[in-house]
Amino acid sequence: MSRKLPPTASVADQRENGKLFAPAAARNADAICTVLADHAPATGRALEIASGTGQHVVAFARALPDLRWHPTEIDPARRASIDAHAAEAALPNIAPAQQLDATEPGWAARWPPVDLVVLVNLLHLVSEPEARHILDGVASALVPGGVFVLYGPFRRSGTLTSDGDRRFDAELRSADPLIGYKDDLAVADWLRNSGLEPGGVIEMPANNLALVARKPV
Numbered sequence: 175m176s177r178k179l180p181p182t183a184s185v186a187d188q189r190e191n192g193k194l195f196a197p198a199a200a201r202n203a204d205a206i207c208t209v210l211a212d213h214a215p216a217t218g219r220a221l222e223i224a225s226g227t228g229q230h231v232v233a234f235a236r237a238l239p240d241l242r243w244h245p246t247e248i249d250p251a252r253r254a255s256i257d258a259h260a261a262e263a264a265l266p267n268i269a270p271a272q273q274l275d276a277t278e279p280g281w282a283a284r285w286p287p288v289d290l291v292v293l294v295n296l297l298h299l300v301s302e303p304e305a306r307h308i309l310d311g312v313a314s315a316l317v318p319g320g321v322f323v324l325y326g327p328f329r330r331s332g333t334l335t336s337d338g339d340r341r342f343d344a345e346l347r348s349a350d351p352l353i354g355y356k357d358d359l360a361v362a363d364w365l366r367n368s369g370l371e372p373g374g375v376i377e378m379p380a381n382n383l384a385l386v387a388r389k390p391v
Contacts, residue, residue, distance in 0.1 A: 193262070194227040194255040198295070202379060203233040206294065206325055209376055209384045213321055216240055218289030221315060223276045223308065224248070224296045228256030232263045234292065241290065242267050246274035277304035282314035289317055294325045297361070298343070301352040306364055313368040316389040322370060324385040325378065329357040336381050358383060 189195045214220070217240045225231050225245035235243045245260075245268065247253045256271035274281065276293075277300055291312045297305050312322050327339055334340045334355060347354045362372045362385070370387040378384050 191262070192254045192258040194252065196227045196229060199227055199229040202294075202325070202382070203230055205379050206230065206292075206323075206384070207233055207237040209323060209325070209378075209386070210234060210238055210290075210292070213323060213373075213386050214238055214241065215289045215319075215321060218242070218317075219244060219286070220290040220292065221285065221288040222246065223274065223291065223293045223312075225256050225271060226252055226294070228252070228259035228271070230292075230294060231256060231268060232259050232265065235260075235265045235268045236263070239265075239267055242269065244269045244288070245271045246276075247271055248273065248275045276308045276311055279307050280311070281307070282311040285315050287317045287320075288315050289320050291315060291320070291322045292325075293323070295327075297324070297326055297356050298328075298346060299353055301350075302356070305356060305361075306368070309361075309364050309368040309370070313370050313389060316370075318389055318391045320389045322365075322387045322389075324361070324387070326382055327355055328361065328383050329355045331359055332357055339381060358385070361385060 220241040220243045222231050222243065222245045225247045228245065231243050231245040245256045247256060253271040253273065260268040316322065334343055339355065343355045358375060365372050365387045370389055373386045373388050376384040
């Protein structure tokens, strides 16, 4: 996946020692941790797709210490930031960041099975075919009974429900008409088509949603 996105799509400031800092990640980390605490398996391997700056995986690893976290990112500068945040946190349950473009068909074949997959704020930045490749890969990567937690902004039954969402979606589609907010009902159908069972929709801060799905046993 390679495309030019509007500056508002991913805001991160450079900090010391190679770390990047995203204000949005700082704001939503606790809320996502709460969802994970309620739905994630207690132990096992956790894969985070598009880990961004690394702030999230540190928060997740601290909140769920019995999971072994595997952050991934397509951008080498962000992989360096992930490793810098992890080194500063000095947590034993975060693996080094790995390169992964989950929009590629068949990406999961290169990964060992995992018990949990977490994806934050990516679907609105990719096209529908790319989104479906991501979800197909998630279904392949998960062990039976494994859990998928998907967080981000969505259309609600086809409708953008705030001025901020309408503005951001328009910016994204202006940069690339193939991307933009995905519909929550459509994503639920894509999850089912990928072989996952949608298990709930959770209202989150800033008009976001968390969708939880499980791979059948």
